[in-house]
Amino acid sequence: MRIVLIDNNDSFTRNLEHLLVTATxxxxxxxxYGENGKALSTCSLEQYDLIxxxxxxxxxxxxxxxxxxxxxxxxxxxxxxGMQIINNYYxxxxxxxxxCVHGKTDKIELNGQLKTVARYxxxxxxxxxxxxxxxxxxxxxxxxxIVEHExxxxxxxxxxxxxxxxxxxxxxxxxxxxxFGLS
Amino acid sequence: MQRQKxxxxxxxxxxxxxxxxxxxxxxxxxxxxxxxxxxCIIGIDPVSELIVQPDTTRExxxxxxxxxxxxxxxxxxYTFGLKExxxxxxxxxxxxxxxxxxxxxxxxxxxxTGFLECSAIExxxxxxxxxxxxxxxxxxxxxxxxxxxxxxxxxxxxxSRDEYIKGIESVLEHIRxxxxxxxxxxxxxxxxxxxxxxxxxxxxxxxxxxCDAIGLFMHLWQNYPAAYYTWFSSDDAKIIxxxxxxxxxxxxxxxTSEPIKGTTAFDEFSENLVTELxxxxxxxxxxxxxxxxxxxxxxxxxxxxxxxxxxxKDIFTxxxxxxxxxxxxxxxxxxxxxxxxxxxxxxxxxxxxxxKLRTMQIIEKLEPHSRDLYCGSFLHIKNPTTMNSSxxxxxxxxxxxxxxxxxxxxxxxxxxxxxxxPEREFEETIAKAxxxxxxxxx
Numbered sequence: 001m002r003i004v005l006i007d008n009n010d011s012f013t014r015n016l017e018h019l020l021v022t023a024t025x026x027x028x029x030x031x032x033y034g035e036n037g038k039a040l041s042t043c044s045l046e047q048y049d050l051i052x053x054x055x056x057x058x059x060x061x062x063x064x065x066x067x068x069x070x071x072x073x074x075x076x077x078x079x080x081x082g083m084q085i086i087n088n089y090y091x092x093x094x095x096x097x098x099x100c101v102h103g104k105t106d107k108i109e110l111n112g113q114l115k116t117v118a119r120y121x122x123x124x125x126x127x128x129x130x131x132x133x134x135x136x137x138x139x140x141x142x143x144x145x146i147v148e149h150e151x152x153x154x155x156x157x158x159x160x161x162x163x164x165x166x167x168x169x170x171x172x173x174x175x176x177x178x179x180f181g182l183s
Numbered sequence: 184m185q186r187q188k189x190x191x192x193x194x195x196x197x198x199x200x201x202x203x204x205x206x207x208x209x210x211x212x213x214x215x216x217x218x219x220x221x222x223c224i225i226g227i228d229p230v231s232e233l234i235v236q237p238d239t240t241r242e243x244x245x246x247x248x249x250x251x252x253x254x255x256x257x258x259x260x261y262t263f264g265l266k267e268x269x270x271x272x273x274x275x276x277x278x279x280x281x282x283x284x285x286x287x288x289x290x291x292x293x294x295x296t297g298f299l300e301c302s303a304i305e306x307x308x309x310x311x312x313x314x315x316x317x318x319x320x321x322x323x324x325x326x327x328x329x330x331x332x333x334x335x336x337x338x339x340x341x342x343s344r345d346e347y348i349k350g351i352e353s354v355l356e357h358i359r360x361x362x363x364x365x366x367x368x369x370x371x372x373x374x375x376x377x378x379x380x381x382x383x384x385x386x387x388x389x390x391x392x393x394c395d396a397i398g399l400f401m402h403l404w405q406n407y408p409a410a411y412y413t414w415f416s417s418d419d420a421k422i423i424x425x426x427x428x429x430x431x432x433x434x435x436x437x438x439t440s441e442p443i444k445g446t447t448a449f450d451e452f453s454e455n456l457v458t459e460l461x462x463x464x465x466x467x468x469x470x471x472x473x474x475x476x477x478x479x480x481x482x483x484x485x486x487x488x489x490x491x492x493x494x495x496k497d498i499f500t501x502x503x504x505x506x507x508x509x510x511x512x513x514x515x516x517x518x519x520x521x522x523x524x525x526x527x528x529x530x531x532x533x534x535x536x537x538x539k540l541r542t543m544q545i546i547e548k549l550e551p552h553s554r555d556l557y558c559g560s561f562l563h564i565k566n567p568t569t570m571n572s573s574x575x576x577x578x579x580x581x582x583x584x585x586x587x588x589x590x591x592x593x594x595x596x597x598x599x600x601x602x603x604x605p606e607r608e609f610e611e612t613i614a615k616a617x618x619x620x621x622x623x624x625x
Contacts (some may be wrong), residue, residue: 011538012475014482049432057362057541075276083362100601102364104464119473122361138463163475164492 001182003028004048006040008056008081012120016054016079017163023173024183037065040072041146050182053082055160059123060088074122075180077173082148085119085158090129090149097124097143103108105165107139110146114139125158138151151182165171187325188468189292190401193225194322196290197400197414198384198392199229200315203256203284205563206412207294208404210335217238221294224563226256226286228311230304234417235263235281245522247283248564253304253368255564257283258415258422258575259275261554264530270543274553277582277592282417283562288312299311328398328405333380335623338372338616341552344609348406351605358601365472366536366545368608371594372616374623376589382581384419388422396421396581399622407618409501411573413561421581422556426620427501428508430531431481431524432582436515441475442533444470444598445496445507448614450560452500460505461496465602470496472506472600478510480528485513500619502525502577514623520567525560531574534558536598556580557594579619 003020005028007013013030020028031039033056043068043127045115056063063085066164069076070089079085091113100122126142128134133153136146147156161172177183196202199242208224233239235246248255263280264273280604285309292299299319303312337447347370354366366434376382382396400414401424413424429441444464449456460466478490498507515524535558536542557578564570595616 009538009540011479011532014479015475015490018482018485018487020288027487055538057538059361096359100359100361102358102600103468103470103475118471120364122359122364157273160475163471164478165471165475166497167421 001026002047003050003063004043005030005050005052005054006033007031007054010054010056010081012160012162013054019162020052020173021094023170024177037063039063040068045074046050048074050074050180051076051176052083053078055080055082056081060084060094062101064085068155073152075182076155077176077180078156079162080158080160083158083164084123084125086107086154086156087125087129087132087147088130092125092129092132093127094123095126097122103165108136108145110136115146116167117158117159117161118152118165119143120163121158135157150177155179156178157173186405187221188322188354190296190328190405191323191325192263192319192597193223193404194225194328194397195318196225197397198394199318201384201416201448202227202414203286203416204412204414205256205561206404206414207410208408210411210459223292223294223484224256225290225292226284226288227290227315228287228308228565230287230306233281233283234279235259235279235283237266239280241522241526244283245520248522249520249567251285253285254289255283255285255562256415257281258413258556258559258561259525259529260556260559261530261534263559265530265543265547267526268540268543270547272547272553276553277556277580278417278420281559282415288315291316294363311455320521324518329622330380330395330398333395334376335374335377335380336536337621337624338374341373341533341550343369347609347612348605351599351603352606353549354599355601355603358536358599360583363542363545363577364537364598365469365598366596367596367598368546369550369554369594370616371557371592372611372619374591376581376591390529396423399423403618407502409577411561415561419582422578423532423580424561424573424575424578426561426576426578427499427506428531428533428576430572430574431528432571433515433524433580434569438481438513438515440481440511441508442473442477442511442531443508444469444473444533445599446611446614447505448611449503449505456505457498459509460498465600466507468602469600470509472537473508473533473598474511476532476539477528480510480532480539481513481524483527484516484519484524486516489514500530504614509585515568521564521570522567523544525562525570525572530558533598534574534576534596554594575600577615577618591619591623
């Protein structure tokens with residue numbers, strides 16, 4: 001499996017790289033988004049089986065070079081900002097979270113189970129893009145924590161599976177690759 | 184060996200041999216909660232030096248440190264880190280971007296065993312070595328090294344209380360916007376050095392060599408133990424670092440980083456305070472973020488699957504403050520050197536915040552001063568797989584300002600997160616700056 005990890009100038013990208021290797025035993029290639037995503041437009045995404053979009057600072061509207069990623073029809077996994085970029089592409093909105101949280105754990109509800117994950121987000125999906133559905137929320141709230149596309153291999157995680165605070169981080173990578181039909 | 188005797192000996196190294204000194208200062212009796220850090224290393228008679236310029240490449244630094252086989256002592260400044268990350272800064276610096284030295288003579292002292300060892304290159308001056316031996320075998324008389332009654336001016340901060348608090352509020356707005364999760368904001372403090380206070384080594388009428396700045400350094404080392412004390416000369420600047428923080432330690436490829444986040448100042452120590460700090464959601468989050476950041480920063484040059492977190496939220500004491508820390512470990516990739524690791528992880532995440540690039544851009548806009556060497560790192564590099572480095576906090580230096588007036592400049596800061604209360608963060612910064620103010624201006 002060939003994986004490309006797009007780094008939105010974040011400081012958790014290498015953690016994600018290590019997590020992807022642990023979970024899939026494949027070493028991802030890392031492309032830096034840089035100042036304006038120039039590297040993305042010159043990169044041939046055809047060669048990859050999975051595209052992972054990293055977390056990153058700011059608001060998803062700042063990251064406007066991602067159309068080629070979605071047009072490639074390749075499986076896409078977005079983490080935090082990555083999920084917000086997915087939602088933004090499909091017309092959803094992202095706003096300030098009333099109680100923003102960084103470096104803390106919380107429970108999410110997934111298939112009737114509670115799981116402990118690390119949260120780093122000031123913003124959240126205030127409305128969900130077309131074709132996306134929320135498959136997990138923050139326990140006791142409606143804050144979306146996982147979204148999936150209804151008929152395309154696209155998934156977003158609002159929390160950080162690569163954080164040392166998340167229990168069983170690899171599980172979420174397997175969860176995504178299962179959904180994509182890659183494992 | 185008694186601390187006072189050692190201080191007199193180290194004072195002798197610096198005044199008679201113009202030594203640069205990397206002193207650990209902590210034994211178990213000093214601080215029961217403190218991690219072990221007990222080796223001092225002293226460099227005498229530099230044989231080669233590299234002053235890092237804006238156009239100095241990473242390869243040139245690696246070549247300087249690794250080609251000769253000699254050990255290197257020195258520093259890289261925070262400003263060097265700005266340059267490496269492509270962040271433009273037009274602020275004025277007192278010190279070069281970095282200064283690295285290799286020496287004819289190296290002395291190491293183990294504080295626990297009292298064992299002193301001296302190594303010298305073949306061309307070392309035999310007469311100097313003999314004098315050094317004399318100094319070690321007949322240690323100088325213990326005395327009070329800090330001159331009495333030299334009151335420095337009250338510190339002049341780069342940001343007033345109101346400006347600092349306004350800065351914090353602007354950071355909180357950036358956090359709410361998702362630009363940063365944590366940002367470490369600092370203030371610079373400047374004091375005028377009284378004319379009676381010597382920063383150069385002088386020879387008294389009875390041929391005794393002395394220097395008040397070195398006396399100050401030894402006084403601090405004796406009375407405020409911390410793991411990463413440094414006395415270092417760069418041109419005519421005399422640098423004093425009293426840092427408690429390890430940035431990256433690499434021993435035969437095994438990497439350890441010990442980021443500190445979470446501070447409680449106290450008058451009287453109690454176990455309750457320890458529990459309170461450890462259970463504080465705000466302080467825990469501050470530390471956890473930096474642990475994730477350090478994991479990321481070392482991962483670039485770590486074997487896959489080797490990065491672990493130990494002793495998360497452990498606590499030690501320094502300068503009447505509780506400090507919470509964690510230990511992050513990893514194994515250096517066989518194709519990487521400790522300097523590759525350092526360059527890609529630099530500057531240390533605990534003094535920038537997270538995510539690093541955008542956070543550093545915001546810091547550059549908000550702080551009116553250049554951090555210069557502050558928040559850079561002091562380095563002791565042995566070979567491509569062994570080095571030690573500190574985070575240059577609790578650090579200051581003697582230099583002349585543009586009108587030739589001698590100043591002592593030092594810095595302090597605090598990590599800001601969404602739960603930060605501006606007034607309390609300002610107080611934390613002042614608590615960290617207090618050591619220098621108390622010793623010098625009263």
